[in-house]
Amino acid sequence: MATHAEAVEHDHHGPEAAHEALAHHFDNLEQQREAGALGMWVFIAQEVMFFGGLFLAYLIYRMQYPQAFMAASNHLDWKIGTFNTAVLIASSLTMALAVWATQVGKSPKVQVAFMAATVLLGLVFLGVKAFEYYDKYVDGLIPIAGWFNPHDPVPAGVTLGQYQMFFWLYFAMTGLHALHMIIGVGIIAPIMWMAWRGRFSPEYHGPVENFGLYWHFVDIIWIFLFPLLYLLGAHYHGGH
Amino acid sequence: MSTNTTTAAAGTREWRSRFPTVNYLNADYGIWSWLLTKDHKRIAILYLISVTFFFAIGGAYAAAIRMELLTPLGDLMQSHTYNKVFTHHGIMMVFFFLIPSIPATLGNFLVPLMIGAKDLAFPKINLLSWYVYMVGGVLTFAALLFGGVDTGWTFYVPYSTNFSNTYVTLAGLGIFINGFSSILTGLNFIVTVHTMRAPGMTWFRLPLFIWSHYATSLVMILGTPVVAITILLLALERVAHVGIFDPALGGDPVLFQHMFWFYSHPAVYIMVLPGMGVISELVATHTRKPVFGYSFVAFSSLAIAVFGFLVWGHHLFVSSQSVYAGLIFSLISFVVAIPSAVKVFNWTATMYKGSISYDTPMLYVFAFIGLFTIGGMTGLFLAALGFDIHVHDTYFVVAHFHYVMVGGQVMAYLGALHNWWPKMTGRMYPEGWARFAALVIFVGFNLTFFPQFLLGYMGMPRRYHAYPVGEPVWQVLHVMSTGGASLLGIGLLIPAIYFIWSMRYGRFAPANPWPGTGLEWRTPSPPPTENFAVTPVVTWEAYEYRPIEEMQVIGPGAPDQPVGGQHPANRGADTEER
Numbered sequence: 001m002a003t004h005a006e007a008v009e010h011d012h013h014g015p016e017a018a019h020e021a022l023a024h025h026f027d028n029l030e031q032q033r034e035a036g037a038l039g040m041w042v043f044i045a046q047e048v049m050f051f052g053g054l055f056l057a058y059l060i061y062r063m064q065y066p067q068a069f070m071a072a073s074n075h076l077d078w079k080i081g082t083f084n085t086a087v088l089i090a091s092s093l094t095m096a097l098a099v100w101a102t103q104v105g106k107s108p109k110v111q112v113a114f115m116a117a118t119v120l121l122g123l124v125f126l127g128v129k130a131f132e133y134y135d136k137y138v139d140g141l142i143p144i145a146g147w148f149n150p151h152d153p154v155p156a157g158v159t160l161g162q163y164q165m166f167f168w169l170y171f172a173m174t175g176l177h178a179l180h181m182i183i184g185v186g187i188i189a190p191i192m193w194m195a196w197r198g199r200f201s202p203e204y205h206g207p208v209e210n211f212g213l214y215w216h217f218v219d220i221i222w223i224f225l226f227p228l229l230y231l232l233g234a235h236y237h238g239g240h
Numbered sequence: 241m242s243t244n245t246t247t248a249a250a251g252t253r254e255w256r257s258r259f260p261t262v263n264y265l266n267a268d269y270g271i272w273s274w275l276l277t278k279d280h281k282r283i284a285i286l287y288l289i290s291v292t293f294f295f296a297i298g299g300a301y302a303a304a305i306r307m308e309l310l311t312p313l314g315d316l317m318q319s320h321t322y323n324k325v326f327t328h329h330g331i332m333m334v335f336f337f338l339i340p341s342i343p344a345t346l347g348n349f350l351v352p353l354m355i356g357a358k359d360l361a362f363p364k365i366n367l368l369s370w371y372v373y374m375v376g377g378v379l380t381f382a383a384l385l386f387g388g389v390d391t392g393w394t395f396y397v398p399y400s401t402n403f404s405n406t407y408v409t410l411a412g413l414g415i416f417i418n419g420f421s422s423i424l425t426g427l428n429f430i431v432t433v434h435t436m437r438a439p440g441m442t443w444f445r446l447p448l449f450i451w452s453h454y455a456t457s458l459v460m461i462l463g464t465p466v467v468a469i470t471i472l473l474l475a476l477e478r479v480a481h482v483g484i485f486d487p488a489l490g491g492d493p494v495l496f497q498h499m500f501w502f503y504s505h506p507a508v509y510i511m512v513l514p515g516m517g518v519i520s521e522l523v524a525t526h527t528r529k530p531v532f533g534y535s536f537v538a539f540s541s542l543a544i545a546v547f548g549f550l551v552w553g554h555h556l557f558v559s560s561q562s563v564y565a566g567l568i569f570s571l572i573s574f575v576v577a578i579p580s581a582v583k584v585f586n587w588t589a590t591m592y593k594g595s596i597s598y599d600t601p602m603l604y605v606f607a608f609i610g611l612f613t614i615g616g617m618t619g620l621f622l623a624a625l626g627f628d629i630h631v632h633d634t635y636f637v638v639a640h641f642h643y644v645m646v647g648g649q650v651m652a653y654l655g656a657l658h659n660w661w662p663k664m665t666g667r668m669y670p671e672g673w674a675r676f677a678a679l680v681i682f683v684g685f686n687l688t689f690f691p692q693f694l695l696g697y698m699g700m701p702r703r704y705h706a707y708p709v710g711e712p713v714w715q716v717l718h719v720m721s722t723g724g725a726s727l728l729g730i731g732l733l734i735p736a737i738y739f740i741w742s743m744r745y746g747r748f749a750p751a752n753p754w755p756g757t758g759l760e761w762r763t764p765s766p767p768p769t770e771n772f773a774v775t776p777v778v779t780w781e782a783y784e785y786r787p788i789e790e791m792q793v794i795g796p797g798a799p800d801q802p803v804g805g806q807h808p809a810n811r812g813a814d815t816e817e818r
């Protein structure tokens with residue numbers, strides 16, 4: 001059987017044919033949408049592996065030094081952490097609403113408003129984080145050799161090194177998380193611009209949807225970080 | 241025939257306008273049309289050039305190693321210099337040559353063609369991956385030039401974090417950045433294979449090259465981020481001494497080894513799986529037979545990818561890992577050899593009663609099958625706990641991995657370059673010289689690395705620049721090895737020369753010189769930018785050899801390039817006999 005000289009032509013009768021957002025190498029918007037979404041999921045899979053290395057280190061050292069980790073965790077203010085968690089979950093809500101707004105064809109103003117709310121909440125989170133980091137600095141808890149000098153006494157049975165272990169994990173994990181949020185804020189800016197210009201519609205809203213996936217992923221990372229880092233020492237009463 | 245209408249002087253454009261068709265090479269001119277291209281074929285050529293450059297650097301360091309080891313005394317360079325030389329050889333070869341070699345050059349070029357697509361799913365990300373690769377490569381190369389790294393390509397702590405006075409962090413940064421290039425390439429391949437196959441191209445009609453690249457991409461996506469975070473932690477430890485790997489601060493140096501090898505073992509499968517995909521294609525094409533046991537070969541690629549993640553501990557047999565963990569890793573390492581063996585058996589079975597042609601690509605197939613078998617078997621020896629105790633960190637290990645990486649992967653890479661050179665450049669390479677070079681490379685390779693098995697078995701440690709004067713046999717073996725390396729170097733230069741020569745003087749290639757059955761052979765050589773004039777509709781199985789009339793170039797109207805016949809541009813010209 002010979003191959004057919006069959007051209008896969010664009011459907012000139014439907015709205016997708018002349019859609020400005022259809023890239024030259026895709027046959028139709030549906031294929032483009034599918035490819036974009038799968039691409040984001042694959043990217044998220046590799047991000048999980050990336051953070052996974054830190055979670056592994058946390059797992060190992062927490063199992064080895066439970067006392068040190070509990071005492072160190074006590075230094076983190078769980079009330080601030082809870083507030084930040086609520087802020088991030090709210091930002092995921094506003095992001096989901098932004099995706100919904102593009103899916104049902106709400107006006108650009110509404111789309112941008114939800115995205116702006118997401119950015120705002122993200123910035124609140126980052127601001128609170130910065131404050132927390134500063135707080136650690138004031139307390140002498142920056143885990144760099146030569147700088148690590150806790151003002152509160154380290155509990156008995158816990159070495160300085162083990163105490164420091166928790167804090168570098170705290171900074172590394174929340175720092176990497178914060179970096180991903182900053183990158184996210186950077187990426188949503190051009191998406192907001194596109195929304196403002198009315199580029200998104202029920203037929204085409206891939207960037208918003210895929211960015212939503214990314215944002216929710218960053219949120220989920222925090223949801224794991226929060227109990228591991230903040231709630232560990234909640235019932236620890238010794239020494240602090 | 242199309243005319244290339246340009247306003248530039250006719251003389252400088254003359255060689256391009258010899259092509260009777262507009263193709264991806266002459267569709268656009270100027271450096272920016274290459275550096276800002278979104279065409280996967282041009283990006284593949286960009287990668288081909290850079291990968292060759294880094295291979296040459298790694299090769300230069302190898303030459304220095306072999307020169308030092310000609311004599312027992314460490315008289316060519318000091319030990320700290322030698323440490324840097326083998327480190328640079330390893331870093332350049334592993335991260336900047338082997339890992340990108342087949343996927344980024346041939347994968348980028350062929351994946352869309354083989355599945356009948358116009359391009360990869362994300363062309364701009366494809367271009368970005370090349371730039372990221374170049375940034376990583378330049379940074380790492382800069383670290384080497386500033387003063388180098390002396391930790392070994394494995395960067396073991398505590399030397400790399402607490403004691404080494406070299407550019408560890410900068411080199412680590414370069415490798416970290418390079419990792420993203422891998423990740424982006426893998427991401428692109430996975431999405432492309434899932435979403436952009438032509439109508440009728442079902443999963444089990446895909447060429448096995450695609451299956452291997454898919455499996456490779458899975459490993460790239462899941463493994464590379466782990467080495468990324470490991471390098472970050474290494475840098476953190478080195479710069480800030482946070483204590484993750486430092487026992488004095490409660491850390492564990494073996495944790496580094498676990499994290500490093502959790503990626504670096506799957507990385508060797510990133511290196512070899514694409515080569516296996518190539519061999520599947522070459523063996524089918526040059527024996528004119530479908531690959532025996534297609535689904536077994538396809539699934540074996542996936543099996544290697546999965547099992548490859550479960551064996552990292554075989555690098556830690558003597559690193560204070562528990563004996564019970566060692567037992568399990570040893571067992572799984574034996575298991576991971578099984579899918580590789582399945583492939584070797586199936587390739588051999590494919591050849592049985594096939595019509596074997598002894599073209600250069602097939603010569604590389606023979607080399608691969610034999611040398612990969614030796615490399616793989618010696619890997620099994622190393623997976624045996626008792627044996628590994630004796631040969632760990634000796635030249636036995638060095639010989640093993642060079643047999644799989646050079647005897648395997650590089651042979652496959654060369655075979656692939658020869659097989660698809662006509663498609664990529666529209667030119668044939670000179671077959672006589674190519675066969676001669678293949679022979680020189682084969683002899684040179686074996687002369688270099690077989691003595692190293694013996695040396696390792698007799699106790700010669702790796703990463704040592706000197707060895708006992710009182711062991712004359714050792715020097716004999718080292719001299720053989722260095723002689724072989726010189727031969728190998730010469731052998732590798734020959735294709736470099738004739739490939740470049742062929743771009744100007746090579747015979748024009750038809751669409752399907754061998755002939756092969758893949759979709760890439762159904763479009764002109766070189767392909768037009770959009771790959772296919774019309775999207776193919778696939779109604780046949782993989783490797784289904786069909787009557788010549790049915791394997792014409794896919795396009796409207798009559799085919800302009802008969803399979804195996806004379807290329808229009810060659811008509812009337814003096815062409816050499818193949």
